[in-house]
Amino acid sequence: MGIVTSAMGVPVPMAIESHCDECAIREASICEVLDAAQLARLRGISTVVTYAPNAPLFEEGSEAQHVSNVIEGTVTLYKLLPDGRRQILGFLYPGDFVGLALDPTYGCSAEATTVVRMCRFPRERLEKMFKDLPALEHRLLEIAGNEIKAAQEQMLLLGRKTARERLASFLLVLSRRAAARGRPASPVDLPMRRSDIGDYLGLTIETVSRTFTQFKKAGLIGLPNQSQVTLLQREILETIAEGN
Amino acid sequence: MGIVTSAMGVPVPMAIESHCDECAIREASICEVLDAAQLARLRGISTVVTYAPNAPLFEEGSEAQHVSNVIEGTVTLYKLLPDGRRQILGFLYPGDFVGLALDPTYGCSAEATTVVRMCRFPRERLEKMFKDLPALEHRLLEIAGNEIKAAQEQMLLLGRKTARERLASFLLVLSRRAAARGRPASPVDLPMRRSDIGDYLGLTIETVSRTFTQFKKAGLIGLPNQSQVTLLQREILETIAEGN
DNA sequence: CGGTTCATTGATTCGCGTCAATGCAGGTGG
DNA sequence: CCACCTGCATTGACGCGAATCAATGAACCG
Incomplete structure (x- = not known):
């Protein structure tokens, strides 16, 4: 395995792999809508990264450099109040999507709950790719819609x-x-x-x-x-x- | 003005107008990303409808026939529990968007808080238009992202x-x-x-x-x-x- | 075996909900 | 113009559900 936290405490992936041929979640993820040629292009900008349990993936307010799909493990999304109160926004499972494609900063923090493997795309490059692959954007809109519905259900739960x-x-x-x-x-x-x-x-x-x-x-x-x-x-x- | 509720209690728009040349919210709505020609196409499928205060716009679970932009007034989105407990998900103001473009059923109910004017698009026709106007879909993804962020903030509020x-x-x-x-x-x-x-x-x-x-x-x-x-x-x- | 971390259980507190009364503005009809 | 309603908002008294505080258990590990 690899480094989990650098000397300065900056979190870095535990390990970095590369391919997606035998990706376990391809049909559940954003790739499902692409044909072989398009998938190859997408693969070109993707990296598989691994995180140890409790490793932070990113923090609220920081610049959103990547957009990812969970391949394995579970990820926790949360927000904090200054005094430490925490609200978890969701637990992400394999196939789930992390990071809104179009927002340059993260609206919440994320950490690995278990060992986590994710398929990661540089946000800006993915965004440029939208022009050629409208199906990708369509798929993201679908995913966003599901997230909104889930969030609404959760608001009912939390409020009432x-x-x-x-x-x-x-x-x-x-x-x-x-x-x-x-x-x-x-x-x-x-x-x-x-x-x-x-x-x-x-x-x-x-x-x-x-x-x-x-x-x-x-x-x-x-x-x-x-x-x-x-x-x-x-x-x-x-x-x-x-x-x- | 027009009919607010039909004889059978089925809610219908109070009035129906037609144009969007002097639309007060165009630059805040989904249309902002379109040029004149594209806007003309979009206008072709749009209708302006007016609702009286307290008029229901749609109910959770019903078929999502339209997607709309609020032009004037405020709309309340909410969910109910069987015993009547209610959670309001948001108040929509002019420029705000109602109805996720890609979901065929509504995930929540909506009613007019004040007199409301909305610009309404048949969902299926709008969706077909995405193929020609990718900018439209891009704009919706942007809007969806904002909604997700707002929902997350609200979850923090409600939970903690x-x-x-x-x-x-x-x-x-x-x-x-x-x-x-x-x-x-x-x-x-x-x-x-x-x-x-x-x-x-x-x-x-x-x-x-x-x-x-x-x-x-x-x-x-x-x-x-x-x-x-x-x-x-x-x-x-x-x-x-x-x-x- | 002691130490650490997390879950369970109990005793008590407290913020918000519930129930109930009062106030207040707008609308209607005599 | 006033009496009376009706719908909302405010205020008070009280109760309850979940939080807080504190102790105990249980699993895991060097």
Whole structure:
């Protein structure tokens, strides 16, 4: 493996690879809309980089030099208040897109939750490529639309749902997401810590923990270990998540 | 003026006009990136519609037939939980864009807050036009990026800020928005009701009201009437909004 | 084995929600 | 012109859900 942090504390990728022939997520990423020739051009400007867990990818307000696709692992996007309060905006999984193509500065910070491999494009070069590959821009607009919808759902959650409703919603989203990727819908993986879940749902660690045990005692979920949840009563969880 | 609601309760536009030569918001809307010839094509598929206050524009989950630009008035976007809890996702002002171009169903509901005039495009026809006018799609991607950033800021507010911080943030955003449109930054207009502010900030009417009077007593704002706020101590409000 | 990190659980506090009353402006009809 | 409504905003009293503070457990690791 490689360097994770330079002598000056500046984060740098752990490792840099190069190709995308056997890319595991190609059909889920921005490349899916391109034919072979176009893909070759895109590959020309892409680099695969690897980050260690907890490595910062970029910080809010800094110049957005790259735009990336997650290939492996999960990435946490968040914003901070000056006193340290944190709001996690999302957890990105393989296939997810990082960095708005057209904005020259990042609106939030990002760090690797697990070991992360990403396919990275220099933002400016990608942008120039839009002129020749309108399909690429179309695809990004599609992705942006999905993100907006997800953000709106999250605003409903943060503004109006109770702790129980938030956690139930969270578990179901993870479960559906896993199913959509061909993974089992039920033992749901939680690659993040309780504090991350809390910061994502606008709750404290303690409330997250208490709500987990409450669900467990009610027979709605099983907690085989800290990072897995079995959904035992999916329908009841769904009712809870919708606020009934 | 025209019909506001048909006999069957189906909402229909109050009035329909036609041109966009003296459009007040052209440079702020999606049209700004087009030259005269392109604009003529776009105009060909556009209609100006007017809605009365409280008229519903569309409902979550329904088919997205149009995509529009607000010309005049303000629009409220929101989501509901089955028991009636409401989260307002945003207030749209002249120049703002309604409806993600690429999604065939609406992810939220919308209604007119005031009298509203909008420039409306049939979604499918607009989409077809993308092929010839890539600049249009580029502009939409830009708009989507701004919306994502705003949504992220709002998630921070809803998940982590206190009532005071939320209201201060809200007033400042409105003030900056007004200034950016060449209006005075200080007596801020509140075209929406207290309950709308509450549903936008994830608070109750009462908390919004109490926080207003708290700010007023502290000399931070003035409340000449129910729908206007004078920002007397902008810097202090800014400190509060950032969480200090 | 002690140290570190994270999760759980309990006791208590507190900010905001809930419930209820009052105020206030605009509109309508007598 | 006034009495009365209606819709909103304000204010107060009280309660609750989640935060805070604090202790204990559990897993992992050098």
